[in-house]
Amino acid sequence: MFKIGDFSRLSRVSVKALRYYDELGLLKPMMIDRWTGYRYYSAEQLPRLNRILAFKELGLSLEQIAQLLDENPSVEYLRGMLRLKQAELQQRLQAEQARLALVEARLNYLEQEGTMPEYEVVLKEAPTQLVAVVRETIPNWEQVHATFNRIFDEATSYVKEHGGQVNGLPFDRWLDLEMPESNMHVEAAVPIQAAIPESDRVKVVEMEGATNMASVIHHGSFDGLSNAYNALLHWIDANGYRVKGHNREVYLQYERTGAPVNNVTELQFPVEKV
Amino acid sequence: MFKIGDFSRLSRVSVKALRYYDELGLLKPMMIDRWTGYRYYSAEQLPRLNRILAFKELGLSLEQIAQLLDENPSVEYLRGMLRLKQAELQQRLQAEQARLALVEARLNYLEQEGTMPEYEVVLKEAPTQLVAVVRETIPNWEQVHATFNRIFDEATSYVKEHGGQVNGLPFDRWLDLEMPESNMHVEAAVPIQAAIPESDRVKVVEMEGATNMASVIHHGSFDGLSNAYNALLHWIDANGYRVKGHNREVYLQYERTGAPVNNVTELQFPVEKV
DNA sequence: CCTTGACTCTCCCCCTACGGGAAACGCTAT
DNA sequence: ATAGCGTTTCCCGTAGGGGGAGAGTCAAGG
Numbered sequence: 001m002f003k004i005g006d007f008s009r010l011s012r013v014s015v016k017a018l019r020y021y022d023e024l025g026l027l028k029p030m031m032i033d034r035w036t037g038y039r040y041y042s043a044e045q046l047p048r049l050n051r052i053l054a055f056k057e058l059g060l061s062l063e064q065i066a067q068l069l070d071e072n073p074s075v076e077y078l079r080g081m082l083r084l085k086q087a088e089l090q091q092r093l094q095a096e097q098a099r100l101a102l103v104e105a106r107l108n109y110l111e112q113e114g115t116m117p118e119y120e121v122v123l124k125e126a127p128t129q130l131v132a133v134v135r136e137t138i139p140n141w142e143q144v145h146a147t148f149n150r151i152f153d154e155a156t157s158y159v160k161e162h163g164g165q166v167n168g169l170p171f172d173r174w175l176d177l178e179m180p181e182s183n184m185h186v187e188a189a190v191p192i193q194a195a196i197p198e199s200d201r202v203k204v205v206e207m208e209g210a211t212n213m214a215s216v217i218h219h220g221s222f223d224g225l226s227n228a229y230n231a232l233l234h235w236i237d238a239n240g241y242r243v244k245g246h247n248r249e250v251y252l253q254y255e256r257t258g259a260p261v262n263n264v265t266e267l268q269f270p271v272e273k274v
Numbered sequence: 275m276f277k278i279g280d281f282s283r284l285s286r287v288s289v290k291a292l293r294y295y296d297e298l299g300l301l302k303p304m305m306i307d308r309w310t311g312y313r314y315y316s317a318e319q320l321p322r323l324n325r326i327l328a329f330k331e332l333g334l335s336l337e338q339i340a341q342l343l344d345e346n347p348s349v350e351y352l353r354g355m356l357r358l359k360q361a362e363l364q365q366r367l368q369a370e371q372a373r374l375a376l377v378e379a380r381l382n383y384l385e386q387e388g389t390m391p392e393y394e395v396v397l398k399e400a401p402t403q404l405v406a407v408v409r410e411t412i413p414n415w416e417q418v419h420a421t422f423n424r425i426f427d428e429a430t431s432y433v434k435e436h437g438g439q440v441n442g443l444p445f446d447r448w449l450d451l452e453m454p455e456s457n458m459h460v461e462a463a464v465p466i467q468a469a470i471p472e473s474d475r476v477k478v479v480e481m482e483g484a485t486n487m488a489s490v491i492h493h494g495s496f497d498g499l500s501n502a503y504n505a506l507l508h509w510i511d512a513n514g515y516r517v518k519g520h521n522r523e524v525y526l527q528y529e530r531t532g533a534p535v536n537n538v539t540e541l542q543f544p545v546e547k548v
Numbered sequence: 549c550c551t552t553g554a555c556t557c558t559c560c561c562c563c564t565a566c567g568g569g570a571a572a573c574g575c576t577a578t
Numbered sequence: 579a580t581a582g583c584g585t586t587t588c589c590c591g592t593a594g595g596g597g598g599a600g601a602g603t604c605a606a607g608g
Contacts, residue, residue: 003575005584010443010526012398015585020566036574037586043526043538046491047394054394058380059373062565075388082381089374096370099333100363106332107356114349120321120328124286169284217320252284252317264317277604279555289556294595310603311557336594 001030007041011049026052026066059085105238119216119231126209126268129168131189132159132196133203135175138184145222148172149256151188158202165193171250210270214241217252218267221260225249228267241271275304281315285323300326300340333359379512393490393505400483400542403442405463406433406470407477409449412458419496422446423530425462432476439467445524484544488515491526492541495534499523502541515545 008015021027022039027049029039048069055065064081067073073081109117134151138144152170159166168191175185189207198204214236218228236243253264282289295301296313301323303313322343329339338355341347347355383391408425412418426444433440442465449459463481472478488510492502510517527538 003584014566016566016568019586024565033574038574039585044493044536046526046538046540047493050394050396050491053396056565057373058377075384078390079381079384082377082384086374086377086381089370089377093367093370093374096363096367099331100360100367103332103356103360103363107353107360110349110353110356116352120324122324122327217324219318219321252320262318264320266320277555288595290595290597293557312603313556 001040001042004029004039004041007045010043011046013049013053021049021052021062024062024066026062026069058082059089101239117231119218119228121214121216121232121235123271124213124215124268125211126213126270128206128209129191130193130195131191131205131207132164133187133189133205133207134201135185135187135203138186140182144184148186148188152190155188155190155202158199159190159192159196162196164196167191167193169250169252171248173246173248175246210245212241212244212271212273213268214271215266215268218263218265220263222263222265223260225265225267228265232267232269236269236271240274242274243269244272245270275314275316278303278313278315281319284317285320287323287327295323295326295336298336298340300336300343332356333363376513391505393492393502395488395490395506395509397545398487398489398542399485400487400544402480402483403465404467404469405465405479405481406438407461407463407479407481408475409459409461409477412460414456418458422460422462426464429462429464429476432473433464433466433470436470438470441465441467443524443526445522447520447522449520484519486515486518486545486547487542488545489540489542492537492539494537496537496539497534499539499541502539506541506543510543510545514548516548517543518546519544 030042031040173187216232248268250266304316305314408429447461490506522542524540
């Protein structure tokens, strides 16, 4: 019979850990002195402790280990548990590798550009939402701004007139897969809370979200948007994603009368891996 | 200006997280209502939040991120930090891979044997310790038990007679690299607290430890030791280690008059990777 | 003007697997 | 008897929030 310190030295497990295992019921001392509370361990408990350590190295939690040790589970159950752990470890491994790749990409960028990137790309989930939407074809680049102003007004006032409630930030979508110079097909969408009747011009649809939305935030005049687009598309390519649908421009902050320097716009591309 | 809930939906960061970032000073709201305490965020804070998320994906702690965002560090500092993180990630990656390999080995064993292994092998560190040691040559297998009893007695009583204090559990070492059938060279060692004079038979040495000691605990009569040895040597081989010195047998529990079923013995091999 | 339901606030406890430390008590050797 | 460890319980801390309680706020409908 060993006192906790001796047992700790024997097993190379800290006294604190032994007490913790006792508390969890994972490894109770052979005997506890009823007067002093001293814990006394026996050498025969070392195999159990070693099993605990071995399972711990496999990455199991102490709670799981307690189950395994006390309930003497069937081989199938054990196998299931290990397979689960295996899958989890593989996932974590991939995550770590991805993280490492990100860090390496950062380092490369840092070496080449001598500074950190201006735009941070983030992957988000976009929920499906009900929107009122107006489509339009824009003949050329000069008309883009005016057209969007007009069709957003159209959508917004239509929603108001029909008693709808605006429920989120307005955004547009570019429906052409290639970027043409003329006759661009676009949509202006306004999220609404509940369905309202449609019209010829204004449609009401559930616009479906995306699980992976690569997004970047641009701050300032729309003139600089192309840099943001470049950064975003480069990121998508460099990180092994592929564009999977129509891109959006979300107007996080935009006042027609305000200085364009205060605009805040979010560019989003739905993407998928590889 | 958005209330925290709207800002949370915009950024897909939970309200709890936003409040936590506020508390840490990582992302303070644009404005806080002095009467109600309501937090109000502006869209212009989204780039900062995105930077936070991006750094978080790199695996940096929030504290490090706060530094990076507020102190606008030099490129060299950034590079250093990233390199550090890179090294850490590579280490973690290796650890995860090793864990995964362990789990796979377990699964294989489970499939082949239909049961969990009887012996759990654990890697430990062995400290250097002062011991009184007696060497002997054992002519054949029949003499092993009696010889050890005799030389352990010799060492122990010598220590007592010279006023030494026993400081740990007795162990033996097998000095032959191959296992011969006859004339086996062995040592019986008794840890002592402080140096005592030597004799012709009993030497006093600092027996140096090992950083990696593969060990297994055998419970019961010495007859079953060979199974434990097999398991241990197989583990060493299967996990890419190599024996690096003399193996020990530590007598965790042994009473000469007791039933051998109560014996507890620890087998140790110092090992090194690959 | 009142109500109602949805938000928001702060505060507290919870999670893992212990580590650090305080205050009080126990053991053992001189 | 005392000195010096060893051991006990209790409490706090970790990183990054999640869950929930209880109280106060906001906006829209009646």
